[in-house]
Amino acid sequence: MNPLNHVAIIMDGNGRWGLNNKNSRNLGHKEGLVAVERIIKQSLKNQIKYLTLFAFSTENWKRPNLEITYLFNLLEKFLIEKLPDLNKQNIRLKIIGKKIPVSSKLNKLLKKSQAATFNNKKLQINLALNYGSKSELVDGIRMLIKNKKLINEKNISKSLYTKDIPNPDILIRTGDTKRLSNFLLWQLAYTEIFFEKKLWPDFTEKDFIKIIKKYKTIKRNFGNI
Secondary structure, three states, X not given: OOOOOEEEEEOOOHHHHHHHHOOOHHHHHHHHHHHHXXXXXXXXXXXXXXXXXXXXXXXXXXXXXXXXHXXXXXXXXXXXXXXXXXXXXXXXXXXXXXXXXXXXXXXHHHHHHHHHHOOOOOEEEEEEXXXXXXXXXXXXXXXXXXXXXXXXXXXXXXXXXXXXXXXOOEEEEOOOOOOOOOOOOOOOOOOEEEEOOOOHHHOOHHHHHHHHHHHOOOOOOOOOO
């Protein structure tokens, strides 16, 4: 059975779910946080060490300002309310992506949350905020050139936002969309990918467990026979 160390998720479908069920994209984002908590709980139960969540991409700035403001207010509220629980459950929070041009209050809260959970060991949640894989690669290669280091696979991997994080074993994308959307393009080279029809707020513990069980039966060759 394949060991499972790292799960990455593109949480697609919040807005569509909100329009379908509440006539509001924002309420879909709110319900998406409930799904996040379900999957965190199951990740702990399954002794998964890393959970990477694609929360906001570099392309998401094209969305309406009101929706962007709501998303970051939702994140702020979540961190304030859940930080004690993260520590209680021995969960570390790490932000990956470019610095976010948002309020100083939220930036301070993000720094505080990372610092307060830094020594937690049971599960590391990597929250991809203002993240784009292409810009990550460009920034990493620029840094290597600046530091006069060789451009090779090992050094590029060490220059990424995920330099201290193992590559994902599984990528899950909900929302019945079959694309990677500029997410972890380098890191996903040998990741097992599962595309789910369900919108993210409808994704359940049973769906997650079903994928884990399927993953453990896959023969992973990594280029071998």
